[in-house]
Every structure is written in C-alpha cells, then in structure tokens.
Amino acid sequence: MHLRPAVVPGGHSLGVDDDPECIRFASESVARRLADELADARVRLMRADFGDPDLDLPGGPFHVVTCMMSTLSHFGDDRSSNGDDRLQRVLERLASLVEPDGLLFFSTWSRRACETESFLEIYGPEDRRRLALWTPTEADLLDRLDAAGLAVCERTHPDPLLHLWVCRRGGSA
Numbered sequence: 001m002h003l004r005p006a007v008v009p010g011g012h013s014l015g016v017d018d019d020p021e022c023i024r025f026a027s028e029s030v031a032r033r034l035a036d037e038l039a040d041a042r043v044r045l046m047r048a049d050f051g052d053p054d055l056d057l058p059g060g061p062f063h064v065v066t067c068m069m070s071t072l073s074h075f076g077d078d079r080s081s082n083g084d085d086r087l088q089r090v091l092e093r094l095a096s097l098v099e100p101d102g103l104l105f106f107s108t109w110s111r112r113a114c115e116t117e118s119f120l121e122i123y124g125p126e127d128r129r130r131l132a133l134w135t136p137t138e139a140d141l142l143d144r145l146d147a148a149g150l151a152v153c154e155r156t157h158p159d160p161l162l163h164l165w166v167c168r169r170g171g172s173a
Contacts, residue, residue, distance in 0.1 A: 016047075017045075017047065060097045061102065065102065067105075068105070069107060070109045072090065072091075072108055076133075076136055079134070095148045101168075103153070105164070109162065110163055138163070151167060152166070
C-alpha cells in the first residue's frame with residue numbers, strides 16, 4: 001500500500017500469496033486504507049502458489065518486484081547442489097517479472113537468525129527449524145542470483161536478523 005502512489009497511470013500492483021489467511025489480512029488492509037477513496041483497480045491480490053511452474057501472473061513484467069519477510073526461505077525445502085530446485089525456479093520467475101530497467105527487492109534471514117532460530121514470532125519451533133535449514137547462505141544465494149540473470153545492486157543489513165537485497169536483471173545467465 002505504501003508504494004501505491006508510485007504506481008504509474010495505467011499500472012498496477014499485484015500481491016501473491018498461497019496462504020488464504022495472508023490474502024484475507026491483505027484484503028482487509030487494502031479495504032481499510034482505501035475506505036475514503038474510490039476502489040482502486042491498480043491494487044490486485046491473488047491467492048496462488050508462487051512456486052507453481054504453471055502459475056500465470058497477469059500484468060508483468062513490472063518496474064518493481066518485492067519478495068519480503070524472507071519469503072524465499074519457504075521455497076528452499078528441496079534445495080539441491082546443482083541448483084535444479086524450487087528455490088532456483090522461484091528466483092528465475094522473479095527475474096522474469098522484472099522489467100529490463102526494473103528492480104527486485106527481497107529480504108532473507110541472516111546467518112545469525114538461522115543459527116539462533118530467531119524468526120518472526122508467528123513461527124513455532126518446527127517452522128523455525130525448517131526456516132533455519134531452508135534459508136540459503138549468502139554464497140549460495142549469490143550463485144543462484146547470477147544463474148537467474150540477476151545482478152546485485154545493493155545489499156544492506158537493516159537488522160541483525162535480516163538482509164535486504166536489491167537486484168537488476170543482468171547477471172551472467
């Protein structure tokens with residue numbers, strides 16, 4: 001919602017999540033924030049599994065793509081050493097959604113967060129163990145981003161538990 005004023009005329013923002021509770025929460029948030037305005041067709045929400053290879057996302061590519069709250073960790077469950085796995089396919093899909101002059105913003109859990117299993121409080125003990133295992137290391141992620149055709153523009157650490165990445169299309173792939 002905070003990026004909505006930056007949406008160009010005729011453009012739109014699209015939120016995708018597989019969790020019906022997350023979509024409900026986002027829908028209610030959008031409705032509250034737009035209560036005093038006419039319905040804004042530029043804001044769309046879609047319940048879908050972003051890792052589904054058959055997923056068709058309308059309206060892309062986009063000037064800005066975000067994947068926040070370390071969502072990438074949720075796709076690391078079948079990581080392989082050769083990079084032929086769901087996490088790599090998700091990174092390639094993210095790259096395909098970024099306009100040639102666009103940006104991808106995403107966050108990942110830090111090494112410290114994984115070592116101490118210090119994640120959001122919404123996660124129980126078993127989820128914390130999985131996220132610690134499924135979160136790619138920085139070295140692995142750099143290789144994967146390059147293979148997906150993404151070049152890192154900036155990497156910051158706004159919190160000891162979180163890394164923020166900014167990428168453009170243009171890796172070696």
